[in-house]
Amino acid sequence: MNLDKNKAGTRSVWAGETTPFADGSAVVPVYNTVTFAYDDLAEWTDVALGRRDGHIYSRNTNPTVAVLEEKIRILEGAEAATSFATGMAAISNTLFALLAPGDRVVSINDSYGGTSRLLLEHLPRLGVDAVLCDTADHDALERAMEGGCQLVYLETPTNPTLKILDIERLAAAAHRAGAIVVCDNTFATPINQNPLALGADLVVHSATKYLGGHSDVMCGLLCGRKDLIETVFRFREITGASLHADAAYRTIRGMKTLELRVDRQNESALGIARWLGGQSGVARVFHPGLEDHEGHAIARRQMRGFGGMLSFELQGDMDTVQRFTGALHLAHRAASLGSVGTLVGPPSVTSHVEMTRQQRAALGIPETLIRYSVGIENMEDLIADLEQALKTI
Numbered sequence: 001m002n003l004d005k006n007k008a009g010t011r012s013v014w015a016g017e018t019t020p021f022a023d024g025s026a027v028v029p030v031y032n033t034v035t036f037a038y039d040d041l042a043e044w045t046d047v048a049l050g051r052r053d054g055h056i057y058s059r060n061t062n063p064t065v066a067v068l069e070e071k072i073r074i075l076e077g078a079e080a081a082t083s084f085a086t087g088m089a090a091i092s093n094t095l096f097a098l099l100a101p102g103d104r105v106v107s108i109n110d111s112y113g114g115t116s117r118l119l120l121e122h123l124p125r126l127g128v129d130a131v132l133c134d135t136a137d138h139d140a141l142e143r144a145m146e147g148g149c150q151l152v153y154l155e156t157p158t159n160p161t162l163k164i165l166d167i168e169r170l171a172a173a174a175h176r177a178g179a180i181v182v183c184d185n186t187f188a189t190p191i192n193q194n195p196l197a198l199g200a201d202l203v204v205h206s207a208t209k210y211l212g213g214h215s216d217v218m219c220g221l222l223c224g225r226k227d228l229i230e231t232v233f234r235f236r237e238i239t240g241a242s243l244h245a246d247a248a249y250r251t252i253r254g255m256k257t258l259e260l261r262v263d264r265q266n267e268s269a270l271g272i273a274r275w276l277g278g279q280s281g282v283a284r285v286f287h288p289g290l291e292d293h294e295g296h297a298i299a300r301r302q303m304r305g306f307g308g309m310l311s312f313e314l315q316g317d318m319d320t321v322q323r324f325t326g327a328l329h330l331a332h333r334a335a336s337l338g339s340v341g342t343l344v345g346p347p348s349v350t351s352h353v354e355m356t357r358q359q360r361a362a363l364g365i366p367e368t369l370i371r372y373s374v375g376i377e378n379m380e381d382l383i384a385d386l387e388q389a390l391k392t393i
């Protein structure tokens with residue numbers, strides 16, 4: 001069955017699972033096997049050489065993992081997809097597989113911390129240069145691309161102030177420069193945004209976040225142009241950063257409710273952001289759905305929903321932050337995001353803890369910023385919880 005005409009909510013349930021599995025199983029079996037047995041040597045040889053479909057060894061391919069890859073492929077409208085043990089495995093294998101000494105990458109200052117480290121520490125050791133621009137400065141990004149580059153690495157919305165990049169404009173500029181475009185779509189999810197349709201060549205996900213959705217599995221996914229996926233997949237076969245069948249199963253199970261969760265989180269995050277804007281004690285609220293957000297117009301154009309992440313600056317100091325976060329009942333004080341349960345953390349102690357105060361200020365991250373990953377709880381309960389916590393400061 002061709003699922004392409006169906007909406008995302010239907011695709012996330014059915015993609016990769018339209019025909020029953022072995023013994024008529026209606027749910028994908030978890031193939032907890034390292035290896036796959038063949039009595040016929042000719043058939044074994046054909047599968048090993050890729051002349052015939054099949055599996056040889058689970059570091060390379062596995063039937064449960066293949067179902068997950070088909071799911072993300074269909075959800076993002078991609079030619080091909082592959083998977084990894086974590087989001088960082090997806091990002092690092094992609095960059096290491098596609099770049100060579102002498103190459104230049106153009107990216108943004110606000111990319112995920114691990115991605116920044118790759119670009120600034122690990123790739124330069126191998127002779128790959130990275131130029132990081134001010135995230136919202138599209139002119140600067142275009143100028144950097146005109147200076148010559150092989151790969152443009154985008155991420156939108158960004159962490160933690162939800163800056164928005166115009167994917168269509170930047171992908172066009174990258175292609176004029178002869179570069180391929182990789183876009184981290186973790187914050188938006190395929191429900192809210194499809195970077196491939198806007199011109200990106202590859203989309204990467206930390207499925208650890210919204211796709212898995214329950215904070216109980218780590219997973220990385222990559223999809224897009226078939227030739228590029230093939231190159232990265234061949235590299236991953238050797239680095240061994242493969243996804244386990246158990247993790248694939250949990251991610252598949254999480255993805256079936258992706259649209260339900262993300263629609264709810266979109267609505268709650270916008271409602272909470274608007275409510276926070278009217279509260280004393282809150283200096284500033286960052287959410288791309290707010291009309292006064294710097295990237296709102298672009299977000300309106302390229303996203304179907306604004307996402308479940310928001311951040312806000314408290315008036316006060318780190319003691320205020322401690323008191324406020326400590327008073328919340330309906331949030332784990334923890335790293336990560338995109339789960340069914342609300343997660344809260346100040347970037348100054350989580351994602352940006354290794355930076356100095358000055359470095360954070362340069363990125364526009366106030367010391368008293370609170371990042372709030374809205375879960376699927378009832379919005380009124382979350383607002384009541386925030387309200388009582390604000391009263392303590």
Ligand SMILES: *Cc1c(COP(=O)(O)O)cnc(C)c1O
Nearest residue numbers: 086087088089112186206208219
């Ligand atoms: C968490 C995250 C990653 C890294 O994913 P892991 O699964 O933790 O390795 C990459 N990009 C973004 C935007 C993330 O939020």
